[in-house]
Amino acid sequence: MRLPALYLTSIICGFCMMALEILGGRFIQPIFGSSIDVWAAIISVFILSLSIGYVIGGRIADRARTNQPLGWLIIGAGIFYCLMPWYGTPFMEALGESVHTARWGVLLAALVLYLPPSLLLGTVSPILVKLVFTGADKVGSTTGMLYAVGSIGNVLGILVADYVLLKYVGLNANIFSMGVILGVLGVAHLLITIAATSPAAAAASQAPAAAVAVPGTTV
């Protein structure tokens, strides 16, 4: 059960991340339009937050003994998702009034709105790498599988958001529901403890996690 649970976590986080990227464009459009600047801002912010998230997540992973920090980080992301329908539009409207260059306005909006939740989701991958790690002999296949699953979550997030969610569910409800799902996932990680393989075993396996390429950035 341990691996499927961790893969499920990866797929849900990957889904929510990319769905937010797609929906995030529509969320910004009423204020800042739909030009290429909007997509440049959103994509750059998501990739930037992943990069920061990987560093932070990696450090947390080094110290983590169980999946508890993972639970907290996912709950954190869920909280941002849940609150975004509240502060998102008023914030952007205020920004639209005060920042007159659309290009900087939309970049600032994307930074404030999307950096925190996607950064928190970015920390998930390195921690999952530590949790799926059971021994040096399987490190390649387990982390590879983890990334593959996470990327499938990304793809589903993009396509389901575009083909299904946009059509049938309002933006607020969409983002809010993903927040609730993340919250449930996070709480589940707090309730069900998954212990990382012991540090001694990890040391013996020549620290495989360090050289792993970034997962989940395929846009």
Next chain:
Amino acid sequence: MKAALIGITAMVAAAVTGYTLQDEPYRLRAAFQAADQAALDHRDSPYSNITWVASADENYLQLRFFDRVEGGVCLHPSWGELIALAGKDPHLAHLVPKPEDLPKLPAGPMWPYNWLPDPGTVSNSAYVRLFPAGVLLNQKVMAAAGGDWRAAAPRVMVIGLGSGIGIATLAHHFPKAAITVVDIDQAVIDMVRDHYPLMRWLTTQKLADGSPRLRFVARDARQYLQYDATREKAYDLIVLDAYTSGSTIPPHLMTREFFAQCAAVLDESGMVLANVIGSYERDPQSPGDKRLVTGGAVRTFRAAGLASVWNFPILSSNESPGSFNDTHQRNNIVIASRRKLGPHDNAAGWDRLRGFTLYPELPLGTWMTDSYILIDSEHSRYASAWVPASLLGATDAKLRARMEPEKNAPDAMTAPLSRRSSDRELMDQVFAAVAQTYLGHHLPLPKGWDDRGGANALERRESDWVAFARETFRVSVATAKDSNKHSGEALTGDLPEGRERDAMVPNWIIPDAPLFTDQMPNADIYNN
């Protein structure tokens, strides 16, 4: 376990907060617009969020993308009023349905549930009033009609539907036109067909050759031009009016390759007419550089083989050809053709433009609106939103009597009629009346009416919508005719040597005008 409880608590608190305090779906902040909420409930397009907004006070019905106006139709004269007028003027007969042909309205809840607007053909957006120029300048179509525009039978393609008012304007003036509308969004087509009865009816009407007067195609314009239009009869006019939110042109619809596709389906003497939002000169107070959009459109047309280009800048009501502000961002009607377009080469065409009257059958003085606006006269800018004078009740008549009609330059528009005043006491009275009316209805004040700080003058505008339309056409044509200053050559700095070149060189040449290609389709970037 304790951690899980804290986690659950935090999550539930966030969920409750986010859910209960969530920002409502977009709501209009303007007041006194009919059936706002019902219209907003109709936002059902998966492609973009579109709604109809009606204001009887200000005489408009607008198709909007959130708060951005996508097109405006005057509510009056309504189609019903045009039909009534047709009894007196047979020239309007082509707009009169047989009783059995009256549009069947779709089943189910109607917008706005208790009232269906019945707009006619008079435009609330200024640039649309220039659309007929694309037919009047066409020597071949007009010659075939013996010079009578009512007999002209152009094949027209309109790319970008909006509210449909441009099509209504064309259908009003050219009863025999065959119009094909290409729009990427089926939802927009549905909105127009379901809530603009005249449009719905036009799709059922047939021309002498059996083709419909109006048909809608839900497709990307590039695809339609490439795969479908090439197999049809050549077009006499292609109107480019596709915009995304705000003033952004879809970049793939303003490239050399796209214009070449247009040229490929155009008749030899046909033309492309494009609505281009841009300026002639950089506005030092604005961050963008919209002159590059205007210049880029002109240069790109010329590069695509539509070598003769002429621009009709759409003047606003306080401008005249003599006071033309070249830094002002405005709608421009850019017309491009293989045939020479200029006043010297196409004198007959320009005579037709000069002699043309929009909506000649409609009486003046019948469909009027009055509004107030605050002005920052130091920077000659409007500092507030328009407020209908009718909201001020009896106060309005008293205030009006105290405001002198503004004296316009001799070549300026005579409609609408403006009255300006910087009388402090008068401004205070209007300010108080607006506050009282809106706050009395528990409505937020319209933009600019909560603080008079930036305003130092007041304008009262009386608009006769038919006269306004005629004047926009007349003054914009008069401006464009001004020597050669609005030709493609003049705008992009390629005036030929000799020919009194120096006298013709305008001060707004755009020598760095970009060429938009499929490799660099950047009309949207400059348009931000």
